Amino acid sequence: SIPLGYFGGIGAASQNGILFKGSNYLDLITKVDTVVMDKTGTLTKGVFEVQEIVTSNIDKNLLLELVAVLESNSTHPIAQAIVNYVKIDNSKLKATAIEEISGYGMKGQIGEYEVLAGNSKLLQKFKIPFDETINSNDKTIVVVAINQQYAGYITISDTLKEDAQKAITNLHKIPKIIEVVMLSGDKQAVVDTIANKLGIDKAIGDLLPEDKISEVEKLKAMGRTIAFIGDGINDAPVITIADVGMAMGGLGSDAAIETADVVIQTDQPSKIVTAIQIGNATNKIIW
Numbered sequence: 001s002i003p004l005g006y007f008g009g010i011g012a013a014s015q016n017g018i019l020f021k022g023s024n025y026l027d028l029i030t031k032v033d034t035v036v037m038d039k040t041g042t043l044t045k046g047v048f049e050v051q052e053i054v055t056s057n058i059d060k061n062l063l064l065e066l067v068a069v070l071e072s073n074s075t076h077p078i079a080q081a082i083v084n085y086v087k088i089d090n091s092k093l094k095a096t097a098i099e100e101i102s103g104y105g106m107k108g109q110i111g112e113y114e115v116l117a118g119n120s121k122l123l124q125k126f127k128i129p130f131d132e133t134i135n136s137n138d139k140t141i142v143v144v145a146i147n148q149q150y151a152g153y154i155t156i157s158d159t160l161k162e163d164a165q166k167a168i169t170n171l172h173k174i175p176k177i178i179e180v181v182m183l184s185g186d187k188q189a190v191v192d193t194i195a196n197k198l199g200i201d202k203a204i205g206d207l208l209p210e211d212k213i214s215e216v217e218k219l220k221a222m223g224r225t226i227a228f229i230g231d232g233i234n235d236a237p238v239i240t241i242a243d244v245g246m247a248m249g250g251l252g253s254d255a256a257i258e259t260a261d262v263v264i265q266t267d268q269p270s271k272i273v274t275a276i277q278i279g280n281a282t283n284k285i286i287w
């Protein structure tokens with residue numbers, strides 16, 4: 001039978017908006033020494049806004065219309081930002097041969113134009129040359145290629161969640177935690193700026209979904225006990241392999257929530273700390 005302490009722990013967690021899917025995780029979470037986090041939608045709000053449009057040899061409005069028509073076929077938060085910014089309700093353009101390339105971006109045919117919109121890795125994948133200096137600043141960008149030629153980029157910005165700083169600061173106060181890591185598909189310069197600001201120990205950007213898995217595997221091979229927290233469809237495999245897989249339950253994708261051991265229903269990253277504290281308190285009652 002389950003010790004009474006576990007019922008108390010699960011109840012206390014639930015009152016704090018934290019769903020433990022099994023009492024064993026109340027125990028396992030107290031052994032976590034490495035917390036690995038996704039950036040977009042976990043530490044940041046995941047709500048992007050268009051800031052700036054930079055074009056090369058193409059009309060700015062045409063570039064925007066082409067990209068928005070293509071992105072209207074994606075549910076990625078970056079795509080939503082572009083579709084919200086560019087009014088395409090009256091657009092006569094239609095995309096065909098649409099491909100969503102996970103971790104890279106979108107590809108499609110719009111009339112006479114073959115359009116690519118995504119990160120710079122997408123252009124590299126299609127062997128399209130571009131000026132590498134567009135990656136030097138700490139702004140998230142959507143790079144565009146039209147008919148296999150670099151055509152410009154759109155700068156977008158996201159904002160940190162209100163409690164992101166509290167989450168990292170308080171994780172560092174837990175004696176058992178030796179490292180807080182951030183893994184992201186975004187540019188390294190963006191990731192570095194956020195990591196420095198929040199005091200994250202290690203931050204790796206430019207990662208494909210499968211790269212996030214191998215980073216967690218590497219930490220596991222070092223003997224670490226890992227909690228991973230993410231929100232996206234892409235995060236589900238990483239949530240599965242972590243010792244304690246955690247998902248953001250409010251805005252998080254169904255796949256992430258289903259595979260998670262622990263769901264943070266309030267979307268606040270600081271609840272990771274609360275979950276560990278409840279685990280510690282529960283175990284004190286039992287032993």
Ligand code: ADP
Nearest residue numbers: 040074076079103104105117118119184185186
């Ligand atoms: P993350 O949540 O770490 O950003 P994703 O795998 O969702 O991870 O995305 C990785 C990167 O791929 C994004 O930062 C973006 O550069 C690019 N990307 C993915 N989907 C799109 C899209 N629909 N439009 C533009 N860029 C995209």
Ligand code: MG
Nearest residue numbers: 038040041232
């Ligand atoms: Mg994400």
